Amino acid sequence: MKKGALVYDREGAERNGWFIRELIAAARRAGAVLETVIAESADGLPHCDFDFAIVRTRDPQINEYFRSRGVRAFNNTETNATANDKLKTYELCRALDIEVLPTERADVFLSSPDFGFPAVVKTRNGHGGRGVFRAEDVGDVRRTATKPNDYIVQPMCSECGVDVRLYVLGGRIVAAAERSSDSDFRSNRSLGGRARIVSPCREMEEAVGRIYSALRCDWIGVDFLPDRNGWVLNEIEDPVGARMLYELTDVDVARLLTEYCLSEIG
Helix, strand or coil: CEEEEEEECHHHHHHCHHHHHHHHHHHHHCCEEEEEEECCCHHHCCCCCCCEEEECCCCHHHHHHHHHCCCEEECCHHHHHHHCCHHHHHHHHHHCCCCCCCCEEHHHHHHCCCCCCCEEEEECCCCCCCCEEEECCHHHHHHHCCCHHHEEEEECCCCCCEEEEEEEECCEEEEEEEEECCCCCCCCHHHCCEEEECCCCHHHHHHHHHHHHHHCCCEEEEEEEEECCEEEEEEEECCCCCHHHHHHCCCCHHHHHHHHHHHHHC
């Protein structure tokens, strides 16, 4: 019987208890065992024998810990490291010819602004709409980006308060959801936005294919923003949550993910 580690930090485990139970139950039905492991860093991981690891943290060193011991981690180190650093995400997109908004590290922008205002200031490692701020002038950027190396600056997209998230498993698009908000330039569901299932356009599908070819990612979210009658990639999400899919569809994410992991390790 295959044995897997289901890795969360403590805060994530407390917030996602229902999904953890669903993953454990899905693994059991598929003839495997999932053991929940709570770790704030790679130093907190147990020295146990696992056949695979589903890593639900934002610390790529945890993914690397398993890889270095010959244990297949879902996602791999490169995916987790890229998704959790917005600057790395945009650098990858430029290399893959995927459209993104003009992006500058905050310290570079403050020394020589390349575009005007309003602008968006983001922490490089933020997620869920947290660490994202609107700036009306250079003073706002300076006050917000307290550690300029850790922030990026972008122009505001042409249509605020809406985005589309694609859920991608092994390079295959499982579903796409449009999120929107009338009261905030951020469309995140966690901040009160609405959501509905939509069909992805060809440019989104092509972008996902290029990302998969470069990273060989397993289970991710890929977010797009509307800009000037097209779409630009906003971020890659790892770990990506499943609440919206459970609310809007009959997709059993826990079953799909555990069966995919087991098929990958053989």
